[in-house]
Amino acid sequence: MSTYVAVEFQQLPHGSGLALPAYQSSEAAGMDLLAAVPADAPMTLAPGHYGMIPTGLIIALPLNYEAQVRPRSGLAAKFGVTVLNSPGTIDADYRGEINVLLINHGSAPFTIRRGERIAQMVIAPVVQAQMVAAAGPLSATARGAGGFGSTGR
DSSP: OOOOOOOEEEEOGGGTTSOOOEESSTTOSOEEEEOOOOTTSOEEEOTTOEEEEEOOEEEEOOTTEEEEEEOOHHHHHHHOEEETTSSEEEOTTOOSOOEEEEEEOSSSOEEEOTTOEEEEEEEEEOOOOOOOOOSSOOOOOSSTTOOTTTTOO
16 A cells, blocks of 8 residues: 655746656656756766756655655666666755756766656655664674675675
């Protein structure tokens, strides 16, 4: 069973006419974000380069929620294009435009056109931690201080 939360939004003038973020299936976790680049000026990312792609969208998340900007698996699998700061976090108190930082890890230039699905946005609840100083040593575990790769390949 899905849970719904109301997220207020505004579309900026350069996002006018674009579809709103939408789930592509009834069980999808993420809504697709669209590129709000000018129709007559697509953006091209050369291999190894990154760029900030506007969405033309501002949102007002409810208290205790965040939005995560994540890669679209199809862009990554087919073209090597992904979200550089994945997942990007949009805090509940942010009121600026949602931009997507894409990087081209592929071997060919990648052109981003107006209205293209460039990332997905997941709305999630937030739990803030309260750091509490331990009165003594922390509890022991089998892993201990084993870091990167310590539990297997």
